Amino acid sequence: MAKSVQAPKVPEIITELTENNFFFRGMDPDALQNWLDPAELITEKLYSSRPIYTAFRPNHNLEFLYVLLAGGPVIVRSTPLDRILAITYTGSCFGMRNLPVGFGQVSRSFPSLVEAYKTTDVLKIPVATVQRIYDQSADFRDRYNLSFELREKFQYHLLNCSTYPPQAVASLLRALIYQERSLANQPQSNGVFSFDLPVDIIAHACQLNHRTVEQVLKGMTKVELIKTEKSAEGQGDLIHVLNPEGLKEVYSATRDKVAWWPLR
Secondary structure, eight states, X not given: OOOOOOXXXXXXXHHHHHHHOTTTTTOOHHHHHHHSOGXXXXXXXXXXXXXXXXXXXXXXXXXXXXXXXXXXXXXXXXXXXXXXXXXXXXXXXXXXXXXXXXXXXXXXXXXEEEEESSOXXXXXXXXXXXXXXHHHOHHHHXXXXXXXXXXXXXXXXXXXXOSSHHHHXXXXXXXXXXXXXXXXXXXXXXXXXXXXXXXXXXXXXHTOOHHHHXXXXXXXXXXXXXXXXXXXXXXXXXXXXXXXXXXXXXXXXOGGGOTTOOOO
């Protein structure tokens, strides 16, 4: 009797990508394994407040696409103004705009520092492998291209926010909601959006001082737009958006329309 041949086991990292990362979610693990040799992949732990690379250096491309596996977030900080322009959470990737793949060949901006705000586990995929998957997988190509659009829309929210503190903070939260919804990472099953979002990140993204941000969060909590808490490990500064539609009203409000903000 002929012995049955057991199919080779799919590596754990391939399963992780196809189940939990927007760029690869739902792809056939066997097909992905053919395009993505696990032996080429590099896992790395990035420590908080340490530079990963400087984005948009003239005539310089990255060698890897970074897949965020755990921890984070990873931020992009504009050097002249020390303003945070991008926030990446688990389930997504970063580095696309500095790879010579797709729109990355023409997408450039001013040099900006990319750093892990909190300890982050990443997977580094070589650029040649990214190009191979981009050429052969329509799903990956569409998602990869969408990531450029999401980066532009995130910055659009921030650059068009008011100096009025409630609207500025609401602009950031709306940007994150749009981003994470588009990446199919959120909302949670109960319809709530949750972000590890320290006051320091909000202050640098919205160009507000820390005390003002704390007062805005307190006001939003009082009217039940959000709820704040520490994570179970005490490492995260969680903001749960309970009422995204109510937040949209604050986002579009003028100075005389937010009753809970005491300063005029």
